[in-house]
Amino acid sequence: MRNVTTRTPARSRRAARGAADEQSAPPPGADGDGLELVQLLSTEGERIAHPDYPLEVSPEEARSLYRDLVLVRRVDTEGTALQRQGELGLWASLLGQEAAQVGSGRAMRPGDFAFPTYREHGVAWCRDVPPVNLLGMFRGVNNGGWDPAEKNFNLYTIVIGSQTLHAVGYAMGMQRDGSDDAVIAYFGDGASSQGDVNESFVFAASYNAPVVFYCQNNQWAISEPTERQSRVPLYRRASGFGFPGIRVDGNDVFACLAVTRAALERARTGNGPSLIEAYTYRMGAHTTSDDPTRYRGNDEVELWRARDPIERLRKYLVREGAADDAFFAEIDEEADRLAAEVRAACLALPDPDPLSMFDFAYAEPHHQVAAEREQLSAYLAGFGDEEADR
Amino acid sequence: MSPKTASGTVTLAKALNMGLRRAMERDPKVVLIGEDIGKLGGVFRVTDGLQKDFGDARVIDSPLAESGIIGAAVGLALRGYRPVCEIQFDGFVFPAYDQITTQVAKLHARSLGKVRMPMVIRIPFGGGIGAVEHHSESPESLFAHTAGLRVVACSNPVDGYWMIQQAIESDDPVVFFEPKRRYWDKAELDETPAADRRPLDRAAVVRPGTDLTLAALGPMVRTCLDAARAAQEEGRSLEVIDLRTVSPLDVDTVAASVERTGRLVVVHEAPVFFGLGAELAAQITDRCFYRLEAPVGRVGGFHTPYPPSRIEEVYLPDLDRVLDGVDRAFDH
Numbered sequence: 001m002r003n004v005t006t007r008t009p010a011r012s013r014r015a016a017r018g019a020a021d022e023q024s025a026p027p028p029g030a031d032g033d034g035l036e037l038v039q040l041l042s043t044e045g046e047r048i049a050h051p052d053y054p055l056e057v058s059p060e061e062a063r064s065l066y067r068d069l070v071l072v073r074r075v076d077t078e079g080t081a082l083q084r085q086g087e088l089g090l091w092a093s094l095l096g097q098e099a100a101q102v103g104s105g106r107a108m109r110p111g112d113f114a115f116p117t118y119r120e121h122g123v124a125w126c127r128d129v130p131p132v133n134l135l136g137m138f139r140g141v142n143n144g145g146w147d148p149a150e151k152n153f154n155l156y157t158i159v160i161g162s163q164t165l166h167a168v169g170y171a172m173g174m175q176r177d178g179s180d181d182a183v184i185a186y187f188g189d190g191a192s193s194q195g196d197v198n199e200s201f202v203f204a205a206s207y208n209a210p211v212v213f214y215c216q217n218n219q220w221a222i223s224e225p226t227e228r229q230s231r232v233p234l235y236r237r238a239s240g241f242g243f244p245g246i247r248v249d250g251n252d253v254f255a256c257l258a259v260t261r262a263a264l265e266r267a268r269t270g271n272g273p274s275l276i277e278a279y280t281y282r283m284g285a286h287t288t289s290d291d292p293t294r295y296r297g298n299d300e301v302e303l304w305r306a307r308d309p310i311e312r313l314r315k316y317l318v319r320e321g322a323a324d325d326a327f328f329a330e331i332d333e334e335a336d337r338l339a340a341e342v343r344a345a346c347l348a349l350p351d352p353d354p355l356s357m358f359d360f361a362y363a364e365p366h367h368q369v370a371a372e373r374e375q376l377s378a379y380l381a382g383f384g385d386e387e388a389d390r
Numbered sequence: 391m392s393p394k395t396a397s398g399t400v401t402l403a404k405a406l407n408m409g410l411r412r413a414m415e416r417d418p419k420v421v422l423i424g425e426d427i428g429k430l431g432g433v434f435r436v437t438d439g440l441q442k443d444f445g446d447a448r449v450i451d452s453p454l455a456e457s458g459i460i461g462a463a464v465g466l467a468l469r470g471y472r473p474v475c476e477i478q479f480d481g482f483v484f485p486a487y488d489q490i491t492t493q494v495a496k497l498h499a500r501s502l503g504k505v506r507m508p509m510v511i512r513i514p515f516g517g518g519i520g521a522v523e524h525h526s527e528s529p530e531s532l533f534a535h536t537a538g539l540r541v542v543a544c545s546n547p548v549d550g551y552w553m554i555q556q557a558i559e560s561d562d563p564v565v566f567f568e569p570k571r572r573y574w575d576k577a578e579l580d581e582t583p584a585a586d587r588r589p590l591d592r593a594a595v596v597r598p599g600t601d602l603t604l605a606a607l608g609p610m611v612r613t614c615l616d617a618a619r620a621a622q623e624e625g626r627s628l629e630v631i632d633l634r635t636v637s638p639l640d641v642d643t644v645a646a647s648v649e650r651t652g653r654l655v656v657v658h659e660a661p662v663f664f665g666l667g668a669e670l671a672a673q674i675t676d677r678c679f680y681r682l683e684a685p686v687g688r689v690g691g692f693h694t695p696y697p698p699s700r701i702e703e704v705y706l707p708d709l710d711r712v713l714d715g716v717d718r719a720f721d722h
Binding site: 142143144145146147148149154155157159162164165166167168169170171172173174175176177195196199200202203206359360361362363364365366367368369 | 421447450452453455457458460461462463464465466467468469470471473485488489492493496497498499500501502503504505506507537538540560561562591637638639640641642
């Protein structure tokens, strides 16, 4: 068994391309295992040319992506704070995965459809889903509650991997509608072991469905390292199913954007599914209930901190002269304002009426549900009388 | 295609096929997905000819993966389709149990009513055909225990024809059990639509009687009708109810019957333990306590794995076991 706390530091393969300095080594996996990894932005904020992904980013676009990353991180931090203060029962932090989510989220067109796990707060942001919508389930006032069709962003799915099949089915529906939109199925390294994920690969391949499988390999499935899930790099799984797989630096928002765009384009032009492994890192705990110090060392966390997705884009913007201190300060202020709004909206979420649990058990009348609702209503009304008597 | 066979009668398998065809003709969003349902027409031929007539975009031969069938159908439903899934045999539904219970059943509630899952999951169920393991089970209670699912079972060609169409029209997911040993039973089928068609959530009194009520599900309805005829010769008048629906359970119809007869025996192939009979016994005891002349009886399978086929006739309730249950109710 490999000792996961002593990963071999990676050498830079970019040196071979003569692209940049040796200091900003790409993440392990880039050439630590001799494998291709698409990177368009070094950890020092330098643009890297890639023959297959000639991404043109305007200064405005780069600033906009920076804003997305900062705001998404700020909302996430607020989520963690709200949980710590007892306002949320749980929060699943995306800390460290902002670029993987914003890059892929911004690659989508309005008609495309995202099937998230429960951690895709950054994708939700890109789909214009109000952040407070995401808090309901974590606060315990609902189990989701939003309409997936409104922003083409499905409800969060907690059972690991289930949504990948829904994504394929949705893509099969798009095929039947003659649509040129496409679907992204989000999942993680842990989910790659699930039967449903593997079945979704089979179905997508069999029907040539317009779907992009987007695996954020954040290295840890709660306490289990990716090595527990797979003997081969995850993106290589795709070849066994008959479609391309590619690994992208998940902390590089440009690379995630370019690679996802290409995969979506491939899907919408009838060339079928593909798998993207966004190689990233979960900087925080699995959820607020988790204690990662029990299973991973701080050296590893520090290694990844140096690859921070926001910091590298900030360096790029400075290097390019595309943003100044005033811009960064303005974004920070906007982030704080947004966090305050999210907090206020969270605290204002009303507890549901107890009888509302019966409301949507079925779409059509069901006599068992109706009878039980009546019984509970009468029971609760009894307490109401007692209150009134006092 | 003629609505009736030359003899004027159709088998249950044919009636289901005709019902599926009508639903597909009526609504282009109805799609079928399952294993071997295309060219082969399903292992029981329930989808015979449908792929030829509606194309492979609407009659979809799936990879051999039950969770995949149901999970993909969830996505199709989210896109506005009305998928009808075929699970080849009862014992093969369990790879899909997760998708059915955690996703299909809950998406309407999870979305606070914004998502609907108009999906039908067809499952040939029950024993009596001499099959190998996993081909003879009756898992209806396992689905009835999950809110969000409707669970029904047809027992005859006429119900098969209408109930499958009603299930497809329902905006709720319906687990639709088909009694596989009755696929070849025949009946006269009149396809004329009737405004007073019995709703999908109601049981039917299929033989009136005065002395005892037999409430049966799916393949046991015919067995109970046979038992009632035999009892008639012994001077006992048994009322037979075809339960048709397990969730919701039509307790009203059963209670009304018990108010007339004073005795109830519930008959199903599924194990008695924690089964449909247990739920009915509890609810009827609650509602008809002072009218009951005897405890509610239950006749069904045992708390064993479904036995090898050479002894399945001992496991399955037959006419004698039903009459034994009837005797016990009268002897009380």
